[in-house]
Amino acid sequence: MATDVGGVGVGSIGWGFGNGLRLEVEGNVRHNRVRQISGFAAGPTASGGDQYSYGGMVNALFDMDIGLNWLYPYFGLGAGVADTYLDRVHSYGVPSGVRVSTNGWSTNFAYQGIFGLSFPLAAVPGLSLTAEYRFYGVLDAPGFHAQDNVAVQAPGGIAHQGRGNFNVSxxxxxxxLLGVRYAFDTAPPAPPLAQVAPTPAVTPARTYLVFFDWDRADLTDRARQIVADAAQASTRVQSTRIEVQGNADRSGTPAYNQGLSLRRAQTVAAELVRDGVPRSAIVIQAFGDTQPLVPTAAGVREPQNRRVAIILR
Incomplete structure (x- = not known):
């Protein structure tokens, strides 16, 4: 059975795990005009009527971080159940004289593949525009029981009239689809830290920033060089302590980000000790995602917020 281009509507609600993975429950509806029915001995025939599909799906999706805060590709798979309804679907003029007319329901296992692009709106934290493609199908061919007549026209009258089955190959x-997505747990950007008036005659602190890859606590070659520079500077300035402050971006949960920021600070402190700084001079602090350099919405992966600050006081 062939159909014309029609309309589709999709609504879903789900849960994000903070690492790019999302699970959601979806409801969908599709409508198409029937253009052609195949499968008769005489070949395809022009047809009419409407096909409606009502589906319930469970989807697993993954958001990819490609280093652009304004664009996140995503892909996923879904499975569920689809109810297909044929409304006054009919076929006339088959050369053999067969006339088919039916209203009927069919329920089948449904599946889909999804690829899309998400465009976060900075003006509304948590809100994104989406554009996506979906391939949607059923595992088995739907079958319908004819509610009207299946008849064969013969010279002088109707040779047969009754009910029968109607199958779609x-x-x-x-x-x-174009749409919108909103993350309900998005919090507004963190307020700026209170400014403390500088104390006269106190030497300003010297700060070194060490940045990390997403969801990592190991040091790159560039990060090791920055730590080494801080260790050398600590021997040249009058400092009473070295503060090592770990931070994370807001792409994970607050609890996970707190632990990640602590692991990053511990890694930098250990590298300072290897570079000759006494462990007793180092104070480790972990702030999780509460002190971003760049305020963002929850779930945003911001490279400048994945850092450890080395402060010589």
Missing amino acids: SDYNHSL
């Missing part, structure tokens, strides 16, 4: 759907 395939049911696939290619969809292009």
